[in-house]
Amino acid sequence: MLLDFDPDVVALSAQPFWLRWHDGVRPRRHAPDFFVRRADGGGVVVDVRADDRIEPADAEAFAATAVACGQVGWLFRRVGVPDGVLVANVRWLARYRHPRCVGDGTLADRLVEVFAEPRSLFGGAAEVGDRIAVLPVLYHLLWCRRLVADLTGGLLGPSTAVGPAGWSR
Template identity: 30%
Template sequence: MSTTFPVVRDALRHDQPLPRYQPEHNRPALWSAQARWTDVVIQHTVPERPGLPQGWGYRWTLTYRHGSLDRTAPVAVASTADLLTADPVRVNSWHPKKTSRAGLRYMHSTGRHHAHESLFERKLLCVLDFAGAAEVVSQPFTLTWHDGTRERHHTPDFLALIDGQVIVINTRPAERLNNRLLDDAAALGEVCLSRGWGHALVVGYELPAYTAIETVETHARDHDRLGYGETILDLLRVRGPMEFAAVCHSVDGHLVARAILQRLIWERQVSVDLNRNLEDWTLVALPNAEVAR
Protein backbone atom coordinates (compact mmCIF):
# COMPACT_ATOMS: atom_id res chain seq x y z
CA MET A 1 0.00 0.00 0.00
CA SER A 2 1.45 3.37 -0.99
CA THR A 3 1.40 6.26 1.43
CA THR A 4 1.11 9.92 0.46
CA PHE A 5 2.51 12.46 2.86
CA PRO A 6 -0.16 14.94 4.05
CA VAL A 7 1.70 18.01 2.87
CA VAL A 8 1.96 16.58 -0.66
CA ARG A 9 -1.69 15.46 -0.67
CA ASP A 10 -2.90 18.87 0.50
CA ALA A 11 -0.80 20.66 -2.09
CA LEU A 12 -2.24 18.50 -4.86
CA ARG A 13 -5.78 18.89 -3.56
CA HIS A 14 -5.59 22.69 -3.65
CA ASP A 15 -3.66 22.67 -6.91
CA GLN A 16 -0.76 24.51 -5.31
CA PRO A 17 2.86 23.86 -6.25
CA LEU A 18 5.21 22.58 -3.56
CA PRO A 19 7.49 25.31 -2.19
CA ARG A 20 10.89 25.34 -3.85
CA TYR A 21 13.86 27.68 -3.70
CA GLN A 22 13.80 30.01 -6.68
CA PRO A 23 17.22 31.57 -7.25
CA GLU A 24 17.32 35.26 -8.19
CA HIS A 25 20.19 35.51 -10.62
CA ASN A 26 20.00 39.30 -10.78
CA ARG A 27 20.81 39.79 -7.10
CA PRO A 28 23.92 41.86 -6.39
CA ALA A 29 26.86 40.00 -4.89
CA LEU A 30 26.87 39.54 -1.11
CA TRP A 31 30.46 38.65 -0.28
CA SER A 32 30.70 36.58 2.88
CA ALA A 33 33.76 38.35 4.31
CA GLN A 34 31.84 41.65 4.47
CA ALA A 35 28.35 40.26 5.17
CA ARG A 36 26.63 41.40 8.35
CA TRP A 37 24.17 39.28 10.26
CA THR A 38 21.36 41.59 9.16
CA ASP A 39 22.15 40.67 5.53
CA VAL A 40 21.29 37.03 6.23
CA VAL A 41 18.05 37.45 8.20
CA ILE A 42 14.64 38.76 7.18
CA GLN A 43 13.30 41.31 9.64
CA HIS A 44 9.79 42.53 10.32
CA THR A 45 9.41 46.26 10.78
CA VAL A 46 8.19 46.96 14.30
CA PRO A 47 5.97 50.06 14.59
CA GLU A 48 6.73 52.68 17.19
CA ARG A 49 4.56 52.80 20.29
CA PRO A 50 3.33 56.41 20.63
CA GLY A 51 2.08 58.15 23.73
CA LEU A 52 4.25 56.60 26.41
CA PRO A 53 3.45 58.05 29.84
CA GLN A 54 5.96 60.30 31.55
CA GLY A 55 8.35 58.38 33.77
CA TRP A 56 7.63 55.02 32.09
CA GLY A 57 11.34 54.13 32.21
CA TYR A 58 11.14 53.84 35.99
CA ARG A 59 7.78 52.05 36.09
CA TRP A 60 8.59 49.43 33.45
CA THR A 61 11.04 46.85 34.77
CA LEU A 62 13.47 44.19 33.62
CA THR A 63 13.74 40.97 35.63
CA TYR A 64 16.85 38.86 35.03
CA ARG A 65 18.51 35.91 36.72
CA HIS A 66 21.98 35.18 38.07
CA GLY A 67 22.08 31.57 39.20
CA SER A 68 19.03 31.02 41.38
CA LEU A 69 18.68 34.72 42.27
CA ASP A 70 16.16 36.87 40.39
CA ARG A 71 16.78 40.60 40.24
CA THR A 72 14.43 43.36 39.10
CA ALA A 73 15.48 46.85 38.01
CA PRO A 74 13.72 49.76 36.28
CA VAL A 75 14.33 49.92 32.55
CA ALA A 76 16.08 53.27 32.85
CA VAL A 77 18.79 52.08 35.24
CA ALA A 78 19.14 48.32 34.58
CA SER A 79 22.81 47.39 34.21
CA THR A 80 23.77 46.31 30.70
CA ALA A 81 26.76 44.41 32.10
CA ASP A 82 24.48 42.44 34.43
CA LEU A 83 22.15 41.58 31.56
CA LEU A 84 25.03 40.38 29.37
CA THR A 85 26.14 37.98 32.12
CA ALA A 86 22.64 36.82 33.08
CA ASP A 87 21.35 33.26 32.95
CA PRO A 88 18.19 32.39 30.98
CA VAL A 89 15.02 33.31 32.85
CA ARG A 90 13.31 30.23 31.40
CA VAL A 91 14.52 26.64 31.53
CA ASN A 92 14.31 24.84 28.20
CA SER A 93 12.64 21.46 28.10
CA TRP A 94 11.55 18.93 25.52
CA HIS A 95 9.08 16.07 25.47
CA PRO A 96 7.70 13.88 22.66
CA LYS A 97 4.47 15.87 22.28
CA LYS A 98 6.16 19.25 22.09
CA THR A 99 6.14 20.69 18.58
CA SER A 100 9.25 22.88 19.00
CA ARG A 101 12.74 21.49 19.54
CA ALA A 102 14.59 23.08 22.41
CA GLY A 103 18.27 22.38 22.97
CA LEU A 104 21.78 23.75 23.13
CA ARG A 105 24.02 24.95 20.32
CA TYR A 106 27.75 25.53 20.54
CA MET A 107 28.93 28.91 19.30
CA HIS A 108 32.53 29.27 18.16
CA SER A 109 32.52 33.04 18.74
CA THR A 110 31.73 32.73 22.46
CA GLY A 111 33.21 29.27 23.10
CA ARG A 112 30.08 28.16 24.95
CA HIS A 113 26.78 26.39 24.42
CA HIS A 114 23.67 28.55 24.24
CA ALA A 115 20.05 27.54 24.75
CA HIS A 116 17.42 27.74 22.04
CA GLU A 117 13.70 27.00 22.28
CA SER A 118 13.13 26.02 18.64
CA LEU A 119 15.01 25.10 15.49
CA PHE A 120 14.14 28.55 14.14
CA GLU A 121 16.04 30.08 17.06
CA ARG A 122 18.89 27.63 16.50
CA LYS A 123 19.33 29.04 13.00
CA LEU A 124 19.72 32.53 14.42
CA LEU A 125 22.49 31.31 16.74
CA CYS A 126 24.33 30.05 13.66
CA VAL A 127 23.98 33.46 11.98
CA LEU A 128 25.14 35.30 15.11
CA ASP A 129 28.07 32.91 15.39
CA PHE A 130 29.12 33.69 11.82
CA ALA A 131 28.81 37.40 12.64
CA GLY A 132 31.29 36.93 15.49
CA ALA A 133 28.96 37.80 18.36
CA ALA A 134 31.13 38.36 21.43
CA GLU A 135 28.30 37.49 23.81
CA VAL A 136 24.85 35.93 23.52
CA VAL A 137 22.30 35.44 26.30
CA SER A 138 19.20 33.32 25.71
CA GLN A 139 15.93 34.56 27.25
CA PRO A 140 17.95 37.32 28.96
CA PHE A 141 15.18 39.08 30.90
CA THR A 142 11.46 39.55 31.28
CA LEU A 143 10.09 42.99 30.48
CA THR A 144 7.15 44.03 32.62
CA TRP A 145 5.27 46.89 30.97
CA HIS A 146 1.84 48.50 30.93
CA ASP A 147 -0.22 48.98 27.78
CA GLY A 148 -2.52 51.54 29.36
CA THR A 149 -5.05 48.93 30.36
CA ARG A 150 -3.20 46.11 32.01
CA GLU A 151 0.25 44.93 33.01
CA ARG A 152 1.99 42.69 30.51
CA HIS A 153 5.12 40.54 30.49
CA HIS A 154 7.43 39.68 27.62
CA THR A 155 10.67 37.68 27.43
CA PRO A 156 12.77 38.31 24.29
CA ASP A 157 14.67 35.41 22.74
CA PHE A 158 18.24 36.74 22.74
CA LEU A 159 20.48 39.55 23.89
CA ALA A 160 23.65 39.76 21.80
CA LEU A 161 26.81 41.86 21.73
CA ILE A 162 27.95 42.29 18.13
CA ASP A 163 30.72 44.69 17.12
CA GLY A 164 30.30 46.49 20.42
CA GLN A 165 26.55 47.01 19.91
CA VAL A 166 24.00 45.48 22.31
CA ILE A 167 21.05 44.05 20.35
CA VAL A 168 17.83 42.53 21.67
CA ILE A 169 16.36 40.00 19.24
CA ASN A 170 13.01 38.26 18.95
CA THR A 171 12.48 35.43 16.49
CA ARG A 172 9.24 34.12 15.04
CA PRO A 173 8.44 32.66 11.60
CA ALA A 174 6.51 35.21 9.53
CA GLU A 175 3.44 32.99 9.31
CA ARG A 176 3.23 32.84 13.12
CA LEU A 177 3.31 36.56 13.85
CA ASN A 178 0.39 37.82 15.91
CA ASN A 179 -0.80 41.09 17.42
CA ARG A 180 0.36 40.17 20.90
CA LEU A 181 3.95 39.64 19.78
CA LEU A 182 3.90 42.84 17.72
CA ASP A 183 2.66 44.81 20.72
CA ASP A 184 5.38 43.31 22.91
CA ALA A 185 7.99 43.98 20.22
CA ALA A 186 6.87 47.61 19.93
CA ALA A 187 7.22 48.07 23.70
CA LEU A 188 10.60 46.35 23.65
CA GLY A 189 11.66 48.59 20.79
CA GLU A 190 10.99 51.66 22.93
CA VAL A 191 13.06 50.14 25.74
CA CYS A 192 15.97 49.52 23.37
CA LEU A 193 15.71 53.01 21.89
CA SER A 194 15.82 54.59 25.34
CA ARG A 195 18.90 52.53 26.27
CA GLY A 196 20.77 52.91 23.00
CA TRP A 197 20.43 49.20 22.18
CA GLY A 198 19.58 47.70 18.83
CA HIS A 199 16.35 45.76 18.32
CA ALA A 200 15.25 43.22 15.73
CA LEU A 201 12.30 40.94 15.05
CA VAL A 202 13.61 38.12 12.82
CA VAL A 203 10.91 36.37 10.76
CA GLY A 204 13.01 34.40 8.27
CA TYR A 205 16.41 33.74 6.71
CA GLU A 206 17.73 34.72 3.30
CA LEU A 207 18.41 31.84 0.93
CA PRO A 208 20.84 30.66 -0.24
CA ALA A 209 22.91 32.79 2.17
CA TYR A 210 21.86 30.94 5.31
CA THR A 211 22.38 27.53 3.66
CA ALA A 212 25.95 28.47 2.69
CA ILE A 213 26.74 29.65 6.22
CA GLU A 214 25.28 26.51 7.78
CA THR A 215 27.28 24.36 5.35
CA VAL A 216 30.68 25.91 6.04
CA GLU A 217 30.01 25.97 9.80
CA THR A 218 30.27 22.17 9.89
CA HIS A 219 34.02 22.52 9.23
CA ALA A 220 34.66 25.50 11.52
CA ARG A 221 36.58 23.37 14.03
CA ASP A 222 38.54 21.23 11.56
CA HIS A 223 42.25 21.04 12.35
CA ASP A 224 44.69 22.06 9.62
CA ARG A 225 47.66 19.94 10.68
CA LEU A 226 49.13 19.84 7.15
CA GLY A 227 48.97 23.58 6.51
CA TYR A 228 46.44 23.49 3.66
CA GLY A 229 44.99 26.82 4.75
CA GLU A 230 48.14 28.80 4.10
CA THR A 231 48.64 26.94 0.80
CA ILE A 232 45.14 27.96 -0.32
CA LEU A 233 45.69 31.57 0.71
CA ASP A 234 49.02 31.71 -1.16
CA LEU A 235 47.33 30.21 -4.24
CA LEU A 236 44.62 32.88 -4.22
CA ARG A 237 47.19 35.64 -3.71
CA VAL A 238 49.07 34.49 -6.83
CA ARG A 239 46.21 33.48 -9.14
CA GLY A 240 43.41 35.74 -7.90
CA PRO A 241 39.77 34.58 -7.66
CA MET A 242 39.22 30.92 -8.60
CA GLU A 243 36.37 28.45 -8.68
CA PHE A 244 35.87 26.39 -5.52
CA ALA A 245 36.70 23.05 -7.15
CA ALA A 246 39.74 24.49 -8.95
CA VAL A 247 41.18 25.71 -5.66
CA CYS A 248 40.78 22.28 -4.06
CA HIS A 249 42.23 20.36 -7.02
CA SER A 250 45.26 22.63 -7.04
CA VAL A 251 46.20 21.33 -3.60
CA ASP A 252 47.48 17.83 -2.87
CA GLY A 253 44.86 15.98 -0.87
CA HIS A 254 42.01 17.96 -2.37
CA LEU A 255 39.34 16.18 -0.30
CA VAL A 256 40.84 17.54 2.90
CA ALA A 257 41.42 20.88 1.18
CA ARG A 258 37.66 21.19 0.60
CA ALA A 259 37.04 21.06 4.34
CA ILE A 260 39.81 23.55 5.09
CA LEU A 261 38.55 25.92 2.40
CA GLN A 262 35.11 25.90 4.03
CA ARG A 263 36.74 26.68 7.37
CA LEU A 264 38.50 29.66 5.75
CA ILE A 265 35.13 30.91 4.47
CA TRP A 266 33.69 30.61 7.99
CA GLU A 267 36.66 32.52 9.41
CA ARG A 268 36.24 35.18 6.66
CA GLN A 269 39.80 34.68 5.44
CA VAL A 270 38.38 33.99 1.99
CA SER A 271 35.09 35.15 0.54
CA VAL A 272 32.23 33.74 -1.56
CA ASP A 273 29.03 35.28 -2.87
CA LEU A 274 26.27 34.34 -0.42
CA ASN A 275 23.61 35.25 -2.96
CA ARG A 276 24.62 32.25 -5.06
CA ASN A 277 24.51 28.56 -4.22
CA LEU A 278 27.75 27.18 -2.79
CA GLU A 279 28.87 24.79 -5.55
CA ASP A 280 32.01 23.58 -7.30
CA TRP A 281 31.96 26.57 -9.67
CA THR A 282 31.42 29.13 -6.90
CA LEU A 283 34.00 31.89 -7.17
CA VAL A 284 36.38 32.03 -4.20
CA ALA A 285 38.42 35.17 -3.56
CA LEU A 286 40.45 36.91 -0.92
CA PRO A 287 38.45 39.63 0.86
CA ASN A 288 40.35 42.41 -0.89
CA ALA A 289 40.14 40.77 -4.32
CA GLU A 290 36.38 40.19 -4.73
CA VAL A 291 35.01 40.78 -8.22
CA ALA A 292 31.57 41.47 -9.61
CA ARG A 293 29.61 38.51 -10.96
Protein backbone atom coordinates (compact mmCIF):
# COMPACT_ATOMS: atom_id res chain seq x y z
CA MET A 1 0.00 0.00 0.00
CA LEU A 2 2.85 2.38 0.80
CA LEU A 3 4.45 1.57 -2.55
CA ASP A 4 1.14 2.30 -4.27
CA PHE A 5 1.07 5.66 -2.48
CA ASP A 6 4.62 6.57 -3.56
CA PRO A 7 4.47 8.94 -6.56
CA ASP A 8 7.86 7.67 -7.80
CA VAL A 9 6.48 4.13 -8.19
CA VAL A 10 4.75 3.41 -11.50
CA ALA A 11 4.48 -0.37 -11.20
CA LEU A 12 5.14 -3.13 -8.71
CA SER A 13 5.04 -6.87 -8.49
CA ALA A 14 4.89 -9.05 -5.37
CA GLN A 15 7.38 -11.91 -5.05
CA PRO A 16 8.49 -11.34 -8.63
CA PHE A 17 11.19 -14.01 -8.98
CA TRP A 18 13.34 -16.62 -7.29
CA LEU A 19 17.02 -15.88 -6.87
CA ARG A 20 19.11 -19.06 -6.70
CA TRP A 21 22.78 -19.32 -5.71
CA HIS A 22 25.23 -21.64 -4.03
CA ASP A 23 26.71 -20.43 -0.75
CA GLY A 24 29.75 -22.71 -0.99
CA VAL A 25 28.08 -25.39 1.12
CA ARG A 26 24.60 -25.86 -0.32
CA PRO A 27 22.17 -24.42 -2.88
CA ARG A 28 20.17 -21.44 -1.63
CA ARG A 29 17.15 -19.56 -2.91
CA HIS A 30 15.22 -16.44 -2.01
CA ALA A 31 12.07 -14.76 -3.35
CA PRO A 32 12.24 -11.00 -2.68
CA ASP A 33 9.02 -9.37 -1.54
CA PHE A 34 8.61 -6.77 -4.29
CA PHE A 35 9.99 -5.50 -7.57
CA VAL A 36 9.30 -1.81 -8.12
CA ARG A 37 9.55 0.12 -11.39
CA ARG A 38 10.24 3.77 -10.71
CA ALA A 39 9.09 6.73 -12.76
CA ASP A 40 12.67 7.31 -13.90
CA GLY A 41 12.72 3.78 -15.35
CA GLY A 42 14.90 2.30 -12.64
CA GLY A 43 14.18 -0.94 -10.84
CA VAL A 44 14.21 -1.55 -7.11
CA VAL A 45 13.98 -4.91 -5.38
CA VAL A 46 12.49 -4.63 -1.90
CA ASP A 47 12.55 -7.06 0.99
CA VAL A 48 10.45 -6.29 4.06
CA ARG A 49 11.63 -7.64 7.38
CA ALA A 50 11.65 -6.14 10.85
CA ASP A 51 15.18 -5.54 12.14
CA ASP A 52 14.65 -7.84 15.11
CA ARG A 53 13.49 -10.70 12.87
CA ILE A 54 16.59 -11.00 10.68
CA GLU A 55 18.28 -14.33 11.20
CA PRO A 56 21.80 -15.01 9.81
CA ALA A 57 20.35 -16.92 6.84
CA ASP A 58 18.09 -13.96 6.08
CA ALA A 59 21.01 -11.55 6.20
CA GLU A 60 22.89 -13.80 3.78
CA ALA A 61 19.88 -13.89 1.43
CA PHE A 62 19.57 -10.11 1.52
CA ALA A 63 23.29 -9.72 0.79
CA ALA A 64 23.08 -12.12 -2.16
CA THR A 65 20.03 -10.28 -3.46
CA ALA A 66 21.85 -6.94 -3.21
CA VAL A 67 24.79 -8.34 -5.22
CA ALA A 68 22.50 -9.79 -7.90
CA CYS A 69 20.55 -6.53 -8.15
CA GLY A 70 23.76 -4.55 -8.55
CA GLN A 71 24.83 -6.84 -11.38
CA VAL A 72 21.71 -6.03 -13.40
CA GLY A 73 21.56 -2.32 -12.53
CA TRP A 74 18.76 -2.42 -9.98
CA LEU A 75 18.74 -1.04 -6.46
CA PHE A 76 18.08 -3.25 -3.46
CA ARG A 77 16.33 -2.05 -0.32
CA ARG A 78 15.57 -3.96 2.84
CA VAL A 79 12.98 -2.09 4.82
CA GLY A 80 11.74 -2.68 8.33
CA VAL A 81 8.39 -2.11 9.95
CA PRO A 82 6.78 1.10 8.67
CA ASP A 83 5.54 3.80 11.02
CA GLY A 84 2.12 2.79 12.35
CA VAL A 85 0.60 6.26 12.08
CA LEU A 86 1.72 6.59 8.45
CA VAL A 87 0.28 3.16 7.64
CA ALA A 88 -3.06 4.01 9.29
CA ASN A 89 -3.32 7.31 7.40
CA VAL A 90 -2.35 5.82 4.05
CA ARG A 91 -4.79 2.93 4.62
CA TRP A 92 -7.53 5.51 5.21
CA LEU A 93 -6.63 7.52 2.11
CA ALA A 94 -6.38 4.36 -0.01
CA ARG A 95 -10.15 4.01 0.32
CA TYR A 96 -10.43 7.18 -1.78
CA ARG A 97 -7.83 6.40 -4.46
CA HIS A 98 -10.31 5.72 -7.24
CA PRO A 99 -10.97 8.65 -9.61
CA ARG A 100 -14.73 8.24 -9.07
CA CYS A 101 -14.20 10.07 -5.77
CA VAL A 102 -13.58 13.30 -7.69
CA GLY A 103 -16.88 13.36 -9.59
CA ASP A 104 -16.94 16.10 -12.22
CA GLY A 105 -13.91 17.85 -10.73
CA THR A 106 -15.76 20.96 -9.53
CA LEU A 107 -15.23 20.21 -5.84
CA ALA A 108 -11.62 19.17 -6.48
CA ASP A 109 -10.84 22.47 -8.17
CA ARG A 110 -12.48 24.40 -5.34
CA LEU A 111 -10.57 22.40 -2.70
CA VAL A 112 -7.26 23.10 -4.42
CA GLU A 113 -8.14 26.82 -4.36
CA VAL A 114 -9.19 26.78 -0.68
CA PHE A 115 -6.12 24.82 0.44
CA ALA A 116 -3.72 27.05 -1.51
CA GLU A 117 -3.23 28.51 1.97
CA PRO A 118 -2.78 25.73 4.53
CA ARG A 119 -5.68 25.27 6.93
CA SER A 120 -7.38 22.59 8.98
CA LEU A 121 -8.87 19.65 7.14
CA PHE A 122 -12.44 20.19 8.37
CA GLY A 123 -12.16 23.99 8.20
CA GLY A 124 -11.17 23.95 4.55
CA ALA A 125 -13.75 21.28 3.72
CA ALA A 126 -16.50 23.37 5.34
CA GLU A 127 -15.52 26.35 3.18
CA VAL A 128 -16.21 24.28 0.07
CA GLY A 129 -19.53 22.73 1.09
CA ASP A 130 -21.21 19.86 2.87
CA ARG A 131 -18.51 17.65 4.43
CA ILE A 132 -20.33 14.47 3.40
CA ALA A 133 -19.83 15.45 -0.25
CA VAL A 134 -16.49 17.22 0.12
CA LEU A 135 -14.42 14.86 2.28
CA PRO A 136 -14.17 11.98 -0.23
CA VAL A 137 -12.84 14.42 -2.81
CA LEU A 138 -10.42 15.93 -0.28
CA TYR A 139 -9.12 12.49 0.70
CA HIS A 140 -8.67 11.61 -2.98
CA LEU A 141 -6.63 14.78 -3.50
CA LEU A 142 -4.47 13.80 -0.52
CA TRP A 143 -4.03 10.31 -2.00
CA CYS A 144 -2.99 11.83 -5.35
CA ARG A 145 -0.82 14.38 -3.56
CA ARG A 146 -2.49 17.36 -5.16
CA LEU A 147 -2.91 18.38 -1.52
CA VAL A 148 -0.60 17.33 1.31
CA ALA A 149 -0.67 16.81 5.07
CA ASP A 150 1.76 15.41 7.61
CA LEU A 151 0.82 11.74 7.61
CA THR A 152 3.31 10.77 10.32
CA GLY A 153 2.56 13.35 13.03
CA GLY A 154 -0.82 11.95 14.03
CA LEU A 155 -3.95 10.38 12.66
CA LEU A 156 -5.83 12.45 10.10
CA GLY A 157 -8.50 14.41 11.89
CA PRO A 158 -10.51 17.62 11.85
CA SER A 159 -7.56 19.81 12.82
CA THR A 160 -4.92 18.20 10.57
CA ALA A 161 -3.20 20.94 8.58
CA VAL A 162 -3.64 20.49 4.84
CA GLY A 163 -1.88 22.53 2.18
CA PRO A 164 -1.01 22.65 -1.50
CA ALA A 165 1.27 20.13 -3.20
CA GLY A 166 4.86 20.88 -2.25
CA TRP A 167 3.94 22.45 1.08
CA SER A 168 5.44 21.01 4.22
CA ARG A 169 4.75 21.90 7.78
